[in-house]
Structure formats: C-alpha cells, structure tokens
Amino acid sequence: MFFFFVGGLEQQVRLVQKSGAGRCIACGSRADLVDYDKVLKVFFVPVWRWPGKAPLMHCSSCHLFFPPSASLPPPPPRMKAEPHGMRCGSCGRPVEPEFSFCPFCGAAL
Template sequence: MFLLAGISPRTKVLDQNPQLCPVCGLARAYYRRVDHYLSLFFIPILRVKTGEPFLLCETCEKTVSEMKADYRSESSRVLRRCKMCGKGLEPEFKYCPFCGALAP
C-alpha cells in the first residue's frame, strides 16, 4: 500500500511588479513566498504553513536577503584588518591570530 500524501512546498509569486535587484541592477526580482501544503496524489488540499515573503532575483537566482548577507559579511571582513600584518580579523577577535598584535 502506497499512499501519496505528504507535505510539499509550493512557491507563490506575490507581486507581479518586478523590483530592482540590488546586485545585478535589473528589475527582475519578485516577491515570493513558500507555503507548505498538505497534498494528496500531488494535489494540494490544505495550506499548513505560510512562509515569509522574500525577494528572489530571476537573473541571479538568489534571494536578495542572501545576497545582502553576503555583502554584509564581506564588508565587515574588509573593515577589520590587522594593522600589523593586514590580515582580515573576525569581529570578536581582540588580538590578531596571525601576528599577535592588538586588534584595531
């Protein structure tokens, strides 16, 4: 006996107006939401979970929040550098693990 029932995610496009993607600069980002449905024989019957809306760029094929997180970690890495050896430092480091100098 094989019952084809389960929870499956479905992506819904919330907005038909494209938003500007901050990474590629094209108006190809749409607000989407992933809802989870209880489905039977591949037919969604009941929505069991409503997801958080997110922006996904069709060109970059990445969510915009992911890309922003990348940017943030990139810039914090650039901001904190050891003044003695110039290596990147994690924000919580008090001393440079490479040369032992006091972190700026």
C-alpha cells in the first residue's frame, strides 16, 4: 500500500504596508513592504494559515519574498560639477575630479 502526499508550504501577501519601499534583490524591480501569511496546502487546497512574524519585502514581478535589510539601497547622491572642480554629493566639500571616493566622508562619487 502506498500513500502519496501532494502538498506544501507557501507564503502569501496579506497586507501591503508600504508600496515601492525598496528594490528586489533578484530582478531589481520595485518591491513592497508587506505582512504575509504562511499557508499549508494539501492537494493544492489551503488547509491552514498563520501570520508571519515580521514584515518582508515582496517583489510583484518575480514573486520573491526577502527581508527588508537585504533590499538594494537607494543610489548614492551624485556629485555636483563646479568650474574649479567637483563637490561631494554627501558632505558638499570640494573634491578632485579624478577621485572615485570622497576623501572626507568616504562616499562614492
């Protein structure tokens, strides 16, 4: 006698807390901060739901769930052009044009 179990665990979005809160770590699309439910399915029918512990980021393009700390940071501020050189976008101090990083604050230029 054989018994086959067709089922599994899945995460589903319950509530979108903040739309466009970050970027997906897999595809780079916009990701939302969401509350989610874990769902046990047996033969593709939801049997039991329970809430997730902490909010997660969810990409609507590739349907990936990931922690908010892993999302891509916003792009760094760009440096401003001046007639006598460049200024750092973070601290505003003048920087030589050949530098890749600000020598004062360490921000990428």
